[in-house]
Amino acid sequence: MRDTAILLLNLGGPVNLDQVEPFLAALFGDRDLIRLPGPAWLQGPFSRLIAKLRAPGAKGRYAEIGGGSPLLRESAYQASALRAALRAAGRTEPVKLCFRYAAPRAEGLLKALKREGIRKLVPVTLYPHDCRATTGSSLRELAIEAAKAGMEILPGVDHYATDPDYLDSLEAPLRAALKELPNATVIFSAHSLPVRQIEAGDPYEREIHATRDALMARIGEIPGGYLLAYQSRTGPVRWLEPPLKGVLESMGGKDVIVVPMSFVSEHIETLHELDIEYRHVADKAGIRTYRRVAAPGTDPAYIRCLARRVLEILP
Numbered sequence: 001m002r003d004t005a006i007l008l009l010n011l012g013g014p015v016n017l018d019q020v021e022p023f024l025a026a027l028f029g030d031r032d033l034i035r036l037p038g039p040a041w042l043q044g045p046f047s048r049l050i051a052k053l054r055a056p057g058a059k060g061r062y063a064e065i066g067g068g069s070p071l072l073r074e075s076a077y078q079a080s081a082l083r084a085a086l087r088a089a090g091r092t093e094p095v096k097l098c099f100r101y102a103a104p105r106a107e108g109l110l111k112a113l114k115r116e117g118i119r120k121l122v123p124v125t126l127y128p129h130d131c132r133a134t135t136g137s138s139l140r141e142l143a144i145e146a147a148k149a150g151m152e153i154l155p156g157v158d159h160y161a162t163d164p165d166y167l168d169s170l171e172a173p174l175r176a177a178l179k180e181l182p183n184a185t186v187i188f189s190a191h192s193l194p195v196r197q198i199e200a201g202d203p204y205e206r207e208i209h210a211t212r213d214a215l216m217a218r219i220g221e222i223p224g225g226y227l228l229a230y231q232s233r234t235g236p237v238r239w240l241e242p243p244l245k246g247v248l249e250s251m252g253g254k255d256v257i258v259v260p261m262s263f264v265s266e267h268i269e270t271l272h273e274l275d276i277e278y279r280h281v282a283d284k285a286g287i288r289t290y291r292r293v294a295a296p297g298t299d300p301a302y303i304r305c306l307a308r309r310v311l312e313i314l315p
């Protein structure tokens, strides 16, 4: 359809060190992601202050992974792969990236698409697990900007925690790692979320459990066993338990395979938190082998998951 575009939604990340502070200000300004103490009107100024305070530390981390987040590049590869899959199926719709906290943001993107004659949008989230902080936030911003631009949002792809192709994209690298480390304990690592959000009805934890259970039903029993832990806490509230750091500290002498969940591409929380910070924790704890499985990226099975779902819903 000539008037329809497919939008791949993700959080986005700072492409260089100058973008770190504005990225953090946008992130901490989002009340769907985090409610800072105080009235809603204070969140803007408060978020800019937090961004200023956190920027030096965050810049240091981004500097250590190459001077910025690879998320734009990684998501662009995913968009190209999805575009190719759709073209092979005879579909000609443009496939564009739409980020929540970094360019390309919805406002500018929709204005540009409107000039090109696009009137309808199919949102496809790069978040496998439904969560108010990620899926909800991205879809809400898109809805606001689409209304301003007079565009229609068609049904899209908003979560796929147990999609068989998505599971294939997790299963193959996990099996390969288990082949090399057959006695390893598998640790599924999901991004943490404040418990308050789960108690308010957020489906995220349930969806993470669904992926873990469906994947382990395929893998079957393994000698080292498996468990789920949560990474990337930010701030003094109660977060989902157990924290990955504590789990790793209790695994001395073992082989460990860490499977990142809730991320479909490499970014600061895989490349820095898992590969640098927690590798150090693992070394200190006396873990024998610490292996981190890659995020799906452009794995053909993951792209098949997105393409199949898009083809099912395109008019």
Ligand SMILES: C=CC1=C(C)c2cc3[nH]c(cc4nc(cc5[nH]c(cc1n2)c(C)c5CCC(=O)O)C(CCC(=O)O)=C4C)c(C)c3C=C
Pocket: 011, 012, 013, 014, 027, 033, 034, 058, 069, 070, 071, 131, 133, 134, 191, 192, 193, 194, 204, 234, 262, 263, 266, 267, 268, 269
């Ligand atoms: C403030 C609280 C945060 C919540 C809640 C949160 C949830 C959440 N985040 C992701 C995925 C990503 N987060 C990224 C960056 C990032 N997230 C937070 C904070 C929260 N996230 C911060 C402070 C940052 C900045 C980076 C840092 O200092 O660690 C990113 C982008 C990373 C990049 O490469 O730039 C992603 C992706 C999920 C999936 C999630 C809840 C389910």
Ligand SMILES: [Fe+2]
Pocket: 191, 232, 233, 234, 269
């Ligand atoms: Fe985070």
Ligand SMILES: [Fe+2]
Pocket: 191, 232
């Ligand atoms: Fe985050």
